[in-house]
Amino acid sequence: MSTEYTFSFGPWNIHEGADPFGPTVRESIDFNVKLAEYKKLGFNGVQFHDDDAVPNMNDLTPDQIITEAAAVKKKLDDHGLVAEFVAPRLWEDPRTIDGGYTSNDPANRKYAIERSLRCIDIAKALKTNLIVFWLAREGTYIREAKDSCDAVKRIAEAIDTMFDYDPDIKIAIEPKPNEPMDHTYIPTTGHAIALGMLTKDASRVGINIESAHAILAGLDPSDEMGYALAHDKLWTVHLNDQNGLKFDQDKTFGSVDLRRAFNQVRILEKYGYGQRGEMVGLDIKAMRTQPADIATKHLSNSREIFLNLAEKVRSFDTAAEAQLIAARDYEGLELLVVNHLMGL
Numbered sequence: 001m002s003t004e005y006t007f008s009f010g011p012w013n014i015h016e017g018a019d020p021f022g023p024t025v026r027e028s029i030d031f032n033v034k035l036a037e038y039k040k041l042g043f044n045g046v047q048f049h050d051d052d053a054v055p056n057m058n059d060l061t062p063d064q065i066i067t068e069a070a071a072v073k074k075k076l077d078d079h080g081l082v083a084e085f086v087a088p089r090l091w092e093d094p095r096t097i098d099g100g101y102t103s104n105d106p107a108n109r110k111y112a113i114e115r116s117l118r119c120i121d122i123a124k125a126l127k128t129n130l131i132v133f134w135l136a137r138e139g140t141y142i143r144e145a146k147d148s149c150d151a152v153k154r155i156a157e158a159i160d161t162m163f164d165y166d167p168d169i170k171i172a173i174e175p176k177p178n179e180p181m182d183h184t185y186i187p188t189t190g191h192a193i194a195l196g197m198l199t200k201d202a203s204r205v206g207i208n209i210e211s212a213h214a215i216l217a218g219l220d221p222s223d224e225m226g227y228a229l230a231h232d233k234l235w236t237v238h239l240n241d242q243n244g245l246k247f248d249q250d251k252t253f254g255s256v257d258l259r260r261a262f263n264q265v266r267i268l269e270k271y272g273y274g275q276r277g278e279m280v281g282l283d284i285k286a287m288r289t290q291p292a293d294i295a296t297k298h299l300s301n302s303r304e305i306f307l308n309l310a311e312k313v314r315s316f317d318t319a320a321e322a323q324l325i326a327a328r329d330y331e332g333l334e335l336l337v338v339n340h341l342m343g344l
């Protein structure tokens with residue numbers, strides 16, 4: 001049975017095109033207008049930061065936050081959309097300059113935990129139990145600034161506090177090795193899964209693998225996926241592409257390395273990813289050069305490339321593959337794959 005994939009992206013993937021060296025180049029699009037785009041582009045799932053749902057949450061009481069989030073849930077229902085996950089945005093507030101859970105300042109650590117509990121309230125109001133942890137500033141610019149042993153324990157303690165607060169939530173860690181930090185404490189899938197073992201319930205800690213982040217760590221995204229799948233921990237993905245070791249590019253899926261993308265789809269297909277409700281999440285930026293009226297193509301194109309690659313996976317000659325593997329003819333296997341991708 002072929003998986004019927006459902007796709008998701010976050011509202012930040014439709015954006016104004018600013019980069020560190022230049023201002024915005026496209027008008028801001030209202031959240032409600034973005035929601036109306038989802039179905040047209042072929043997407044059912046909405047990924048959220050807590051403040052995508054409740055932008056002024058720092059100025060509101062917990063009850064007010066829940067009321068606002070419930071209104072967003074109503075909008076999702078009106079558009080026939082579902083919330084896939086909510087992620088606490090712990091990298092913009094002045095109190096998270098030096099990290100959230102790993103900040104050296106106890107008052108700032110307290111803020112990070114409070115904010116995470118409000119993020120859980122928002123997730124519950126949006127009817128999702130999945131929290132994504134992109135641990136943006138949980139790292140250092142210089143090694144001596146923090147204690148790396150303490151830091152990891154502090155992240156685990158923060159997770160425990162969240163688990164105590166709500167018995168149903170699960171946390172999918174999105175590892176990334178660098179940017180904005182020089183080094184982060186949870187750079188890879190292996191680190192993230194092992195971090196789960198320091199918490200009170202490892203079964204509630206899983207993974208969100210982003211292709212570009214794995215590549216930035218010098219790893220192959222499909223192997224990272226395989227590692228997570230072996231632990232039954234691949235709970236969502238952030239598919240995109242990345243042209244080598246530079247800033248996090250978030251390019252259209254498959255646009256740099258088609259074979260690398262094929263192998264990601266291949267392992268997802270092989271292990272039935274999506275059949276238990278996991279979504280094919282994208283995390284992709286439009287090029288800065290893209291005119292505003294066509295600045296959503298990166299999303300629909302990535303979805304199309306994913307689905308076409310799923311067909312390529314299904315039509316791959318697995319009998320020839322098995323024979324070549326048995327003969328240890330990996331040169332032959334290489335040609336089989338490349339010819340298949342070339343449509344030969």
Ligand code: GLO
Pocket residue numbers: 049087132133134174176210238248283
């Ligand atoms: C940045 C991350 C970021 C997260 C998002 C969800 O490098 O990929 O986009 O995925 O904030 O937590």
Ligand code: MG
Pocket residue numbers: 134174210238283
């Ligand atoms: Mg991401």
